[in-house]
Amino acid sequence: MMSDSSRPCDGQFKQHVLLKCYEALAKVGFTRYRKEDVDWPLEKGFHGWVGLNTGLYDEYVEVNPFVGIHLVPLMKFYTALEGRKYSRSIATYAIHLGELAPQVIGFEFTRETDIEKETARLARLYLDIGLPFAKSISSYESLQPLLQERVSMLGAYPERVASCLYLMGRKDDAINFTRDFLIKKPDYFKGFAYPFLNELSSSL
Numbered sequence: 001m002m003s004d005s006s007r008p009c010d011g012q013f014k015q016h017v018l019l020k021c022y023e024a025l026a027k028v029g030f031t032r033y034r035k036e037d038v039d040w041p042l043e044k045g046f047h048g049w050v051g052l053n054t055g056l057y058d059e060y061v062e063v064n065p066f067v068g069i070h071l072v073p074l075m076k077f078y079t080a081l082e083g084r085k086y087s088r089s090i091a092t093y094a095i096h097l098g099e100l101a102p103q104v105i106g107f108e109f110t111r112e113t114d115i116e117k118e119t120a121r122l123a124r125l126y127l128d129i130g131l132p133f134a135k136s137i138s139s140y141e142s143l144q145p146l147l148q149e150r151v152s153m154l155g156a157y158p159e160r161v162a163s164c165l166y167l168m169g170r171k172d173d174a175i176n177f178t179r180d181f182l183i184k185k186p187d188y189f190k191g192f193a194y195p196f197l198n199e200l201s202s203s204l
Contacts, residue, residue: 007111008058017061017109017119021052024119028127037089040131045072048134049091050126063107065122067130068094069137073167078159081195092160093137093146100129140168154185159192166200175200 022038030038030050040048051066071092079086098104107122109115137143144164150157158181165174175197182193 009061014056014061020115020119024123028123042138046138048131060108060110065097066094067097074163078163
């Protein structure tokens with residue numbers, strides 16, 4: 001019979017590792033609002049966001065930690081205009097934790113890993129390094145330029161920039177940005193831009 005340490009990693013082991021990660025994060029104070037989702041509620045609709053990307057290999061499960069912000073009013077606003085369901089688990093803006101802590105490449109869990117110890121280390125990094133970063137960008141003024149930098153990536157960043165400007169009270173800037181970007185990327189942006197511009201014009 002094959003020992004546990006020599007067995008290839010599988011989906012069941014990956015699930016076990018992930019649940020232990022969320023358990024460790026909850027232990028240090030993160031809110032576990034679903035079985036496989038945690039965040040840290042801040043003020044004015046901002047949440048410190050946690051994202052655990054995983055890779056499954058025969059030898060190990062890799063967990064890549066991402067950290068950022070989820071802004072409830074912004075996410076609800078633009079997804080409603082597009083007729084999509086709002087999700088608390090989607091980041092408004094996030095980076096790899098390794099950008100803040102160079103020692104973090106990814107966490108590799110083998111069958112021999114001390115999972116309790118490693119998940120506790122992961123949770124501590126989020127608490128000590130990730131959460132202060134999230135708090136540092138938890139204002140519209142801090143978040144807007146970061147979203148702006150990613151506009152060319154598409155991926156809902158143009159929608160977030162326009163919505164952020166609007167929610168900041170910068171309606172003219174929001175309108176001008178939306179009109180300009182609609183000209184550049186009409187096929188991509190029209191599903192958001194038309195209802196957004198109608199919304200703003202009706203509120204003037």
